[in-house]
Amino acid sequence: MGKTVVITGVPGVGKTTVINGALAALEKEGVSYQSINFGTFMFEVASQEGIASDRDEMRRLDQDVQRRLQRSAAQGIAQIEGNIIVDTHCTVSTPKGYLAGLPEWVLRELKPDIFVLVETDEDQILSRRLSDASRVRDMDGYMGIRDHQQFNRSIAASYAMYSGCTVKIVRNADFLLDKAVADMVEILR
Amino acid sequence: MGKTVVITGVPGVGKTTVINGALAALEKEGVSYQSINFGTFMFEVASQEGIASDRDEMRRLDQDVQRRLQRSAAQGIAQIEGNIIVDTHCTVSTPKGYLAGLPEWVLRELKPDIFVLVETDEDQILSRRLSDASRVRDMDGYMGIRDHQQFNRSIAASYAMYSGCTVKIVRNADFLLDKAVADMVEILR
Amino acid sequence: MGKTVVITGVPGVGKTTVINGALAALEKEGVSYQSINFGTFMFEVASQEGIASDRDEMRRLDQDVQRRLQRSAAQGIAQIEGNIIVDTHCTVSTPKGYLAGLPEWVLRELKPDIFVLVETDEDQILSRRLSDASRVRDMDGYMGIRDHQQFNRSIAASYAMYSGCTVKIVRNADFLLDKAVADMVEILR
Numbered sequence: 001m002g003k004t005v006v007i008t009g010v011p012g013v014g015k016t017t018v019i020n021g022a023l024a025a026l027e028k029e030g031v032s033y034q035s036i037n038f039g040t041f042m043f044e045v046a047s048q049e050g051i052a053s054d055r056d057e058m059r060r061l062d063q064d065v066q067r068r069l070q071r072s073a074a075q076g077i078a079q080i081e082g083n084i085i086v087d088t089h090c091t092v093s094t095p096k097g098y099l100a101g102l103p104e105w106v107l108r109e110l111k112p113d114i115f116v117l118v119e120t121d122e123d124q125i126l127s128r129r130l131s132d133a134s135r136v137r138d139m140d141g142y143m144g145i146r147d148h149q150q151f152n153r154s155i156a157a158s159y160a161m162y163s164g165c166t167v168k169i170v171r172n173a174d175f176l177l178d179k180a181v182a183d184m185v186e187i188l189r
Numbered sequence: 190m191g192k193t194v195v196i197t198g199v200p201g202v203g204k205t206t207v208i209n210g211a212l213a214a215l216e217k218e219g220v221s222y223q224s225i226n227f228g229t230f231m232f233e234v235a236s237q238e239g240i241a242s243d244r245d246e247m248r249r250l251d252q253d254v255q256r257r258l259q260r261s262a263a264q265g266i267a268q269i270e271g272n273i274i275v276d277t278h279c280t281v282s283t284p285k286g287y288l289a290g291l292p293e294w295v296l297r298e299l300k301p302d303i304f305v306l307v308e309t310d311e312d313q314i315l316s317r318r319l320s321d322a323s324r325v326r327d328m329d330g331y332m333g334i335r336d337h338q339q340f341n342r343s344i345a346a347s348y349a350m351y352s353g354c355t356v357k358i359v360r361n362a363d364f365l366l367d368k369a370v371a372d373m374v375e376i377l378r
Numbered sequence: 379m380g381k382t383v384v385i386t387g388v389p390g391v392g393k394t395t396v397i398n399g400a401l402a403a404l405e406k407e408g409v410s411y412q413s414i415n416f417g418t419f420m421f422e423v424a425s426q427e428g429i430a431s432d433r434d435e436m437r438r439l440d441q442d443v444q445r446r447l448q449r450s451a452a453q454g455i456a457q458i459e460g461n462i463i464v465d466t467h468c469t470v471s472t473p474k475g476y477l478a479g480l481p482e483w484v485l486r487e488l489k490p491d492i493f494v495l496v497e498t499d500e501d502q503i504l505s506r507r508l509s510d511a512s513r514v515r516d517m518d519g520y521m522g523i524r525d526h527q528q529f530n531r532s533i534a535a536s537y538a539m540y541s542g543c544t545v546k547i548v549r550n551a552d553f554l555l556d557k558a559v560a561d562m563v564e565i566l567r
Binding site for chain 3: 113114115116153154156157158160161162163164166167168169186187
Binding site: 285 | 491492493494531532534535536538539540541542544545546547564565
């Protein structure tokens with residue numbers, strides 16, 4: 001039985017850098033993880049079922065269809081053998097508010113063992129976002145990022161209640177990437 | 190299929206003013222919402238069933254009966270066609286602690302699309318409550334109001350996990366009612 | 379029908395002192411509670427089933443077995459007549475993150491009426507832990523204790539959503555034990 005570790009963080013927190021650093025270090029120890037992006041996996045399900053040919057089309061599907069797809073994706077991921085990292089959003093900040101990345105019907109199928117929140121100070125996230133001109137994002141301010149990170153902690157607590165997963169916070173602070181990678185290795189080892 | 194939007198806020202936050210302003214603006218755009226007070230609707234159910242003749246009597250019913258009534262009310266509201274606003278409490282602050290406004294058995298039936306928290310700074314809520322001598326309320330201090338608003342955000346996160354609704358925070362700050370109304374219009378449009 | 383009150387607090391908050399003070403005061407009023415430690419009760423279940431002979435052994439059982447034991451313990455406690463206090467953890471801080479003390483399958487069986495968080499300022503907890511050399515604990519710093527208490531509030535909110543219990547915060551501040559005991563008496567009376 002492998003471990004299922006869900007890794008999340010708000011845009012600009014440097015989640016991917018931390019994951020890649022940790023996976024490289026673990027490979028040297030002979031510990032391997034398959035890394036899965038939840039959105040990509042879900043699109044592949046939609047694509048195989050012939051109900052969406054690109055991701056924009058998938059986002060425009062009826063809410064009921066989207067939820068069914070999320071559930072099928074979670075079921076599919078749960079069947080994968082060995083250790084897996086699921087790269088997804090804790091919540092997505094939409095014009096209508098925060099949307100759960102792991103709603104009840106996903107948690108029930110995915111049954112994560114560990115849920116990781118990669119966090120850092122709001123001003124560091126803000127300056128990382130400002131320096132990344134290539135990505136078009138709604139520009140939250142300091143307060144918006146703080147609220148989003150706080151809301152993520154709260155919803156992560158409800159994930160822990162409902163699924164029994166542990167919730168681990170990993171800080172990815174400026175100049176301390178090595179520390180963040182070491183913390184992540186500790187969790188995944 | 191209409192939208193179901195739940196709107197909440199601690200006493201004194203000015204929720205009703207924001208809702209009314211938004212509904213008036215939307216009417217000019219031809220967008221209409223039916224506004225339902227959850228407590229009133231639930232009392233009507235109790236009244237029709239002949240188990241309570243006034244709201245105090247309803248509050249003294251057995252916990253099991255109250256929960257069944259909550260569930261019936263949620264089922265009844267879910268059957269209403271078109272867009273609806275459900276005016277209710279995120280949590281109620283009681284002598285025994287915070288009580289969920291939308292417990293599991295309500296969420297399951299109501300299936301809200303959007304959950305709105307109307308918030309503002311604690312000192313503004315405090316001065317609005319102090320100036321409203323007509324309403325007899327347990328007088329929370331600054332810290333009590335802060336704790337209540339924070340707890341509301343946390344439980345709203347669990348509502349998002351369990352029902353899939355988005356959670357949107359609308360600030361109703363002093364001198365900025367127009368901004369709050371415009372934000373609410375954006376959510377309801 | 380008795381009341382089921384779950385009482386929690388991070389290590390060093392002085393939970394036991396507050397409970398004992400409240401129970402002594404209530405006894406004088408003729409109000410009695412049976413006090414149950416969740417972990418001890420669960421170990422007795424494991425022991426009776428012959429699957430663990432000490433608590434360390436219980437902790438090393440398969441996750442599925444542990445969850446089944448938690449559920450059986452919750453069922454057993456729920457069958458006890460009269461008022462009961464369940465002494466347990468809101469969350470446990472483990473190397474893999476925060477673990478829910480009352481996950482979904484426990485809440486569903488236990489059906490608590492009131493959930494109490496005993497809290498105090500982080501620096502007071504820190505100095506109480508530092509002065510208690512007899513207990514070997516991972517030494518969290520100020521920020522770790524703050525994060526743990528905040529996470530406990532968040533998950534308590536999800537407990538309220540899922541079970542319908544109220545969530546009450548009792549402050550156990552230095553030099554104000556009498557106040558904490560009086561608050562607890564008010565909740566349990």
